[in-house]
Amino acid sequence: MNAQLFVVATPIGHLDDMTFRAIEVLKQVKLIAAEDTRQSIQLLKHFNISTPLTACHDHNESHKIEQLLDTLKSGDSIALISDAGTPLISDPGFKLVRAAQEHNIRVTPVPGACAAISALSAVGLPSDRFSFEGFLPSRSSQRLSQLEQLKDETQTLIFYEAPHRILECVKDMAQVFGSDRKVGFAREITKTFETIKQFSFAELISFIEQDRNQQKGEIVLVVAGSTxxxxxxxxxxxxxxxxxxxxxxxxxxxxxxxxxxxxxxxxxxxxxxxxxx
Missing domain, CATH: 1.10.10 (Arc Repressor Mutant, subunit A)
Structure with missing residues (x-):
């Protein structure tokens, strides 16, 4: 292979979602830049991948770029992976990809799992136009302010949310968007306790309050656009x-x-x- 930066998607839960191409790329590159090497090493062991790992996360990405660029410029390819799913989608990697593009280094996507798109495909809300909003602020006042800016958007909105904040986040959404607005709730996608349902916000609040298990795991909220x-x-x-x-x-x-x-x-x-x- 010519020197390339491969942006490789990895499973978000079910290991069988790892693609053949992703496995081959990870085996052939010189180095794998991973968000969390401790977690990624388990994935590599499962697929018998022995390529060296190096950490590339939010706290060191800016300092790591020159080292990774030197590797690429020397003719060796690198793969970028996150803990799960597609890199850069609410995960590190943007600065490295931008730097590679600026240095005319080929950046090649290796598509695969993405929680946002997986949720959108299954909750039954319009998918012709959508906006990925990532994680909302952790403070309620800031979260409400950001939601106010989005309440009149007509396209479907996709959010990630941490389990310990999910109930207060949904209540804030109901306050801004209205309790009758439709919302898709996708939790632990592809995992053992996967939950994918469509509710009104009022119904979702009740669902989460009555079952504390719904306040665990990785969560995607897909909100219907304003009419x-x-x-x-x-x-x-x-x-x-x-x-x-x-x-x-x-x-x-x-x-x-x-x-x-x-x-x-x-x-x-x-x-x-x-x-x-």
């Missing part, structure tokens, strides 16, 4: 169409409304037909 702006736009569209239809044909009124709202004509036309009926 407030969409509903408001629909009201305004209906108001304009009703006024235009008093003087214009359905075709002319829908064309003008589509131009005013920046939407497709067929959408405005269909709504105009519904209003005339």
């Amino acid at each position: 407030a702006q969409k509903d408001l736009q629909q009201e305004k569209l209906d108001e304009i169409l009703n006024r235009l239809l008093k003087d214009l044909s359905v075709k002319a009124a829908s064309q003008l409304a589509a131009d005013l709202f920046g939407i497709k004509k067929k959408i405005a036309y269909q709504r105009a037909l519904e209003l005339t009926q």
Whole structure:
């Protein structure tokens, strides 16, 4: 292999989710940069991988970059892994990847497990548009402030949360987003006690309070986007169409409304037909 920085996804719980390609890459590179060498060594032992490990985490990444770049520049490839899942997704590695790109070193992803995407695929909420928000602040006042900035977002929102904060976090979300907003709760994905359910926030609070086991493990929250702006736009569209239809044909009124709202004509036309009926 030419010198490359491989960004390698590893299982988030079920070891069978390790890909063949990930195993081969980890065996062939010169060095593996791991978030926690103590944890990663168990993974490597399971797959009989003897490649040397070096620590690369939040506290040393800035200081470790030059050493890792020297290895890459000498012609030896490196693999970057996190404790579980895809590196850089709420895990260290961004600074190293950025430095490699700046030095024209090829960065190659080796796809695999990702808790955020796994949760999104299974909770039954819209997945055509979504935003990954990572971990919210640990203090309630800061968390509420950040949630206030997100409450009107129309795309699905994905959060990670620590088990000891999950109940207070969900209560803050209910306060800001509303107790009726839909939320997907995904806990211990791919592990023995996996829980993946969709609730309203009110239902989720009750579920967690009644079963303390739901306050353990790795948790992903998938929150439905706001419909407030969409509903408001629909009201305004209906108001304009009703006024235009008093003087214009359905075709002319829908064309003008589509131009005013920046939407497709067929959408405005269909709504105009519904209003005339």
